[in-house]
Amino acid sequence: MNKLKICVAGATGWAGSALSQGIADAPGLDLVAGISRSHAGKTLEEVIGIEGLAVPIFGTVEEALETNPDVFVEYTKPNVAKHHVLSALKGGAHVVVGTSGLTNEDYEEIAGVAKEVNRGVLAVGNFALTVVLLQKFAEIAAKYIPHWELIDFAGAGKKDVPSGTGRELANRLAKVRESQLDVPLDEIEGPKETRGARLQGTQVHSVRLPGYTISLDAIFGMPGQKLILRHESGNSAEPYVDGALLAIREVGKLVGLHRGLDSVMEF
Numbered sequence: 574m575n576k577l578k579i580c581v582a583g584a585t586g587w588a589g590s591a592l593s594q595g596i597a598d599a600p601g602l603d604l605v606a607g608i609s610r611s612h613a614g615k616t617l618e619e620v621i622g623i624e625g626l627a628v629p630i631f632g633t634v635e636e637a638l639e640t641n642p643d644v645f646v647e648y649t650k651p652n653v654a655k656h657h658v659l660s661a662l663k664g665g666a667h668v669v670v671g672t673s674g675l676t677n678e679d680y681e682e683i684a685g686v687a688k689e690v691n692r693g694v695l696a697v698g699n700f701a702l703t704v705v706l707l708q709k710f711a712e713i714a715a716k717y718i719p720h721w722e723l724i725d726f727a728g729a730g731k732k733d734v735p736s737g738t739g740r741e742l743a744n745r746l747a748k749v750r751e752s753q754l755d756v757p758l759d760e761i762e763g764p765k766e767t768r769g770a771r772l773q774g775t776q777v778h779s780v781r782l783p784g785y786t787i788s789l790d791a792i793f794g795m796p797g798q799k800l801i802l803r804h805e806s807g808n809s810a811e812p813y814v815d816g817a818l819l820a821i822r823e824v825g826k827l828v829g830l831h832r833g834l835d836s837v838m839e840f
């Protein structure tokens with residue numbers, strides 16, 4: 574069987590370099606291109622030290638797509654991610670999106686194009702298994718508990734809010750129902766911002782402070798009791814590799830936009 578040809582946009586980054594190493598080690602996958610502006614013209618072997626891997630790095634998506642990847646992985650920045658994803662779809666690739674910060678409007682446009690070109694897009698705010706489980710547990714909790722809020726924590730330098738994990742969870746909970754607010758937002762006394770942002774029917778608060786990596790609390794409250802589901806990430810990009818490899822192998826079976834790794838997992 575032919576190997577699946579993969580292009581990783583952001584292959585030299587923190588998450589993308591760990592994934593590139595994972596692809597290089599995985600049977601049946603062939604890493605054919607990376608994208609990074611500052612390392613264009615070099616190879617991944619030179620830049621991230623993947624031994625024996627003379628994979629070319631391109632500065633633009635247009636050049637990288639000339640390698641005709643079957644699957645394009647987007648792992649760069651939100652300001653360029655939509656352009657990369659739409660270009661890859663129009664170039665005939667299926668797409669896995671790991672980048673956080675794309676809006677629901679971006680995803681609506683991506684969903685339309687994916688359907689048009691008969692390709693799959695699998696967007697996963699967090700590839701870690703523990704996050705997939707948090708999402709599942711939160712969906713169950715939202716069926717029984719009408720009040721909840723999310724708090725996403727990250728380091729002071731993270732620009733996009735909320736985190737991809739928080740955004741994706743709000744999107745999923747919206748499919749269960751909206752969280753109940755006993756005091757409507759327009760009846761609040763004091764600065765309304767302190768109640769966070771209402772995102773698809775969920776109050777979301779983003780904390781950005783030095784000393785934090787990435788974590789997410791989903792808090793469900795009932796009179797006299799509460800349930801707190803917390804996911805905490807460490808400093809390694811390792812937990813994201815296995816989930817991303819699964820997404821890469823499965824996205825070719827999909828058509829249109831699918832969000833969350835559980836779209837391709839059995840529970």
Ligand SMILES: NC(=O)c1ccc[n+]([C@@H]2O[C@H](COP(=O)([O-])OP(=O)(O)OC[C@H]3O[C@@H](n4cnc5c(N)ncnc54)[C@H](OP(=O)(O)O)[C@@H]3O)[C@@H](O)[C@H]2O)c1
Nearest residue numbers: 583585586587588609610611649653671672673698699700
């Ligand atoms: N879904 C998940 O499980 C998961 C896990 C970890 C991270 N993430 C998300 O993945 C994204 C990347 O995170 P990171 O920590 O790996 O970032 P990073 O270390 O800053 O790496 C970013 C990569 O993207 C490239 N890049 C940036 N802007 C570009 C542009 N305009 N055109 C082409 N390439 C560009 C960078 O290379 P150049 O600067 O040389 O262009 C670099 O290779 C973030 O949105 C992060 O939140 C998601």
